[in-house]
Amino acid sequence: MRPLQIIACVKVVPKPEEVKVDTKTMTIERGEVRSEINPPDMNVLEMALTLKEQHGGKVTVIAMGPPLFEPYMRLALAMGADEAYLLSDRAFAAADTLATSYALAQGIRKIGDYDLILCGEESSDGATAQVPPGIAEWLETSQITYAEDLEVLSDSKMVKAKRELAGGYEVIQVPLPCTVSVKIGANEPRFMDMERKVWAEADGPVTVWAASDIDVEAEMIGLPGSPTIVDGLAQAESTERKREFLEGTPEEQAKVLVERLRPYL
Amino acid sequence: MTKSLYGAKEASGIWIYLEQSQGQLEGVSLELVGKARELADGRGIPIVGVLLGDQVGDLAQEAIAAGADEVRVADDPLLRQYTTDGYARVVTEIILEGKPDILLLGATPDGRDLAGRIAVRLRTGLTADCTDLKLEEKSGLLIGEVWGFGGGVIAYIKCPDNRPQMATVRAGVFAVPKPDAARKGKVVNVPVKLSEKDIKVQVLEHVVGGGVDITRAEVLVAAGRGCQGDFTLVNELASLLDGEVGWSRVPVDEGWVSRDGMIGQTGYTTRPKLAIVCGISGAFQFTVGVEKAETIVAINIDAEAPIFEAADYCIVDDMFNVLPPLIEAVKKARGGNGGR
């Protein structure tokens, strides 16, 4: 079978529980916040590495983000990816999904050879799930969103997957190249290989590309390339709750609870 | 600036993509028609539905009864099932012909699959997964409210220059409008220029239906990892309360249940009167899906679990110790009431 060229789109996100809004300036306080690989993108890496084991080939990681992404690219190499490209430039900053998918698509074009572009179902910070179909459109590939059980039929140059629907699923088959968004939890991500980690941190091939290194039009990336703008931010207000802790044995608690819930019974 | 294929000056109307599956409209599409009607009233903005499928013309009247002024129907055997390539092509043609100012879609798997694709094709902005929609007082621009960063932060997003202003909205965010069977509207059949070779997607298997709709449940009993895959007591309590059963993400990922009843950011937004949440830690991504409940009960073995911050009545104990006496107590209370 023909070896597979797999691109894995991996984003680095702030840990959601640590993000706060500065309600005075209405900006997001990211200073002290720790980051992680977007959890659904761990499912991407696992799927990419499994497919590589089945078919041979290469897993190339791509991300667009600030330099702080770089160590996480090396974690992906430590898991088993072959090389990584980081699109990093102030000019890419503040991109919405149109500008993000465009920049990633142009980065992927520059990498050149690809059969499969794997993305996560959604990012935990952006949470749009719109970047993968966006990349598919820019590159005019087929697409499968919310995919699991991916099967590459190399001879016919097709890919088959189970895809989630509202209240059900379907199994579809589309031609390669294909952009896929991998269903969250589709697999159990492997751990890093400790020997690879040492190599990845010292010599792992991570290439940083500025906007001028790839073929992008300045007015189509970053803030200028983003038709949507953030008009305001607010800290989510949670509904005031009673937070009454019930006491006693389970029987006693049950009895009190039923009293409290009378209106609903 | 990336220019859209048409501009604000030529654009008018709020359009809704009417998603159907096997001859039934998705509830979220009607919810969007109802919300659009509310936004449009007093402003004289037309509400137009876009409906694709095979022999689905009958559904147009449902959208009109819900508040649409007009429905454009693309009916063709090649549109019998959703395919990204077929649907993206036809919807794009209809949009370029009609030039809507605003285009709304349900944030279902197919709705998001389509929205992300055509937003790039039209070179326009898309606000994904809105939890509310407004029109800006002066400009009439669409403002989408979205939850970011796992739910802690709300952002208001608009798309000033590119058209259509696109947004997706989850099921259950808006109420289903009361149908008015007497409402009159226009149904326009649009010609479909598709051939078999335009559709590269082969649908080999398609299984939907049978699931319950937890977005409409008045009572919801939910369980997470803490139930260890055993929903027996949870089911019993739910049926005793004439409610439905829901769950967090973990039971889906563990393969205990399907995604039908999943609550939260990647699941459903629910608004029950009463939610009883068992063995769920209360991560943001879960809590956003139940926080519209009137009353929340949490049962969790861990007193520090964040779910207790979002609950009215808190029981720190093993759900398997609490549910049996709770079921008995509910039976007794309802018996005392003479049942329902």
Ligand SMILES: Cc1cc2nc3c(=O)[nH]c(=O)nc-3n(C[C@H](O)[C@H](O)[C@H](O)COP(=O)(O)OP(=O)(O)OC[C@H]3O[C@@H](n4cnc5c(N)ncnc54)[C@H](O)[C@@H]3O)c2cc1C
């Ligand atoms: C992008 C993204 C999107 C997500 N979307 C969603 C979503 O839509 N919905 C969602 O739910 N999650 C979502 N998640 C996952 C979410 O972050 C949490 O991991 C998930 O909600 C945890 O589920 P849980 O509470 O059932 O499991 P856990 O966090 O493992 O909690 C189990 C709880 O059960 C308690 N427990 C254990 N045994 C018992 C017992 N016998 N009796 C009582 N209590 C017991 C424990 O104390 C613990 O608090 C998403 C994550 C990401 C990254």
Ligand SMILES: Nc1ncnc2c1ncn2[C@@H]1O[C@H](COP(=O)(O)O)[C@@H](O)[C@H]1O
């Ligand atoms: N800046 C980025 N760099 C790399 N991949 C990204 C980026 N933004 C989004 N993606 C990919 O697109 C998926 C969906 O992201 P989103 O559309 O933001 O919800 C993520 O899981 C990633 O695989």
